[in-house]
Amino acid sequence: MIETVINFLTVLPVAAPVDTALLLVTFAYVLxxxxxxxxxxxxxxxxxxxxxxxxxxxxxSARERQQKQxxxxxx
Amino acid sequence: xxxxxxxxxxxxxxxxxxxxxxxxxxxSIRALLIDVTFRQxxxxxxxxxxxxxxxxxxxxxxxxxxxxxxxxxxxxxxEQHSQTGLVAIGGGVALSASAILAVATQILTFPWLSxxxxxxxxxxxxxxxxxxxxxxxxxxxxxxxxxxxxDRIRSVRHDD
Numbered sequence: 001m002i003e004t005v006i007n008f009l010t011v012l013p014v015a016a017p018v019d020t021a022l023l024l025v026t027f028a029y030v031l032x033x034x035x036x037x038x039x040x041x042x043x044x045x046x047x048x049x050x051x052x053x054x055x056x057x058x059x060x061s062a063r064e065r066q067q068k069q070x071x072x073x074x075x
Numbered sequence: 076x077x078x079x080x081x082x083x084x085x086x087x088x089x090x091x092x093x094x095x096x097x098x099x100x101x102x103s104i105r106a107l108l109i110d111v112t113f114r115q116x117x118x119x120x121x122x123x124x125x126x127x128x129x130x131x132x133x134x135x136x137x138x139x140x141x142x143x144x145x146x147x148x149x150x151x152x153x154e155q156h157s158q159t160g161l162v163a164i165g166g167g168v169a170l171s172a173s174a175i176l177a178v179a180t181q182i183l184t185f186p187w188l189s190x191x192x193x194x195x196x197x198x199x200x201x202x203x204x205x206x207x208x209x210x211x212x213x214x215x216x217x218x219x220x221x222x223x224x225x226d227r228i229r230s231v232r233h234d235d
Contacts, residue, residue: 015184016183016184016185016188018177018182018183018184019183019184019185019188022173022174022177022183022188022189022192023188023191023192025170025173025192026170026191026192026195026196029166029167029170029192029195029196029199030195030199032162032166033162033163033166033167033199033202033203034199036155036158036159036162036163037159037163037199037202037203037206039155039158040152040155040156040158040159040206040210041206042095043095043096043097043100044094044095044096045094046096046097046099046100047087047090047091047094047096047100047103047104048099048100048102048103049103050087050091051087051088051091051100051103051104051106051107052103054084054087054088054107055106055107055110055112055113057076057080057084058076058084058107058110058112058113058115058116059110059112061076061112061116062111062112062115062116065115065119
């Protein structure tokens, strides 16, 4: 199997130069495009849960402040 | 809320600003920064530190540092957006077109080989389009974050 592939790859550039060029261009494109897409998709650990936590903390603090500012019925 | 808790929140936002966040993470940061309770808390902290200009300056500096980190991220993603458009989409279309052209002009010894560049060109073109769409949304969210931080920094400095 490996021998057949090696034979094919050895014969291909001589027998079919245009096909070989097209395959080489495709290979180079795969390397460049996958690198570009990987760089654009790389992400670190998600912080949405932590941000939501702080939003809740701020909301609770705002509620507490409002309650303090509201005059009591005795006043 | 104590100043220490507020500082903890700012420190966490700062850590997030220096990491690469996805759309979900960026949207949650934006939601926190534009939230009215965040603004109220900031105003409360500023009011409490009325006689401590160095404390207000430290808050403004921390917010500015976060803003610059997000500005850098925006610049990086804008560059990636154009790179993806050029390499993944443009290259994919060009590769697929060259495979079709090669078959049409009967220049290939093994015409079936054209399936390889055609399939790869189409796949990366499609992936590039999806990535570009996501990057555009992230850039837009980063714009909102930088704008919100600008507003907050202005409100801190306004009290000086």
